[in-house]
Amino acid sequence: xxxxxxxxxxxxxxxxxxxxxxxxxxxxxxxxxxxxxxxxxxxxxxxxxxxxxxxxxxxxxxxxxxxxxxxxxxxxxxxxxxxxxxxxxxxxxxxxxxxxxxxxxxxxxx
Numbered sequence: 001x002x003x004x005x006x007x008x009x010x011x012x013x014x015x016x017x018x019x020x021x022x023x024x025x026x027x028x029x030x031x032x033x034x035x036x037x038x039x040x041x042x043x044x045x046x047x048x049x050x051x052x053x054x055x056x057x058x059x060x061x062x063x064x065x066x067x068x069x070x071x072x073x074x075x076x077x078x079x080x081x082x083x084x085x086x087x088x089x090x091x092x093x094x095x096x097x098x099x100x101x102x103x104x105x106x107x108x109x110x
Contacts (some may be wrong), residue, residue: 042088044097049083 012018021040028036047053057079066072088103097103 037098044088044100044103045084046087048079048085054079077101 009018013020024036024038028038030036031069039100046094061072061075061079066075066077087106088100089098089106090103092104094104094106
C-alpha cells in the first residue's frame, strides 16, 4: 500500500496535479524572537526552475558587470538552486501583483 501511495504521489506531482506541501514540525521563531504562526493560504509562485528562464538569465549575466567577482558567482549560484519561489503576500507595503491585485509582490531575497 505504501509503495502504491509513493508511485501515485510521484506521478501526480510530475503531471502537475499535486505539489509537495511542508509544515513545520516544531515551534518556529523569527529572527526578531517572535513566534511564527503558520497558515495555509493562497499564494502565487514563479517557476524559476524553468530551463528556458535559466538559459535567458545565464545569457543576460554574460554582459552583466558587477563590481566584485563574488557577486557574479552568487548570482550564478542562486539561479542554479532556485526552483519555485513564493512571489506574493496578502498584505504590507509594495507593488500589487498585476495578474491578481489581491496580492503584493514579495521580494526575491533569502
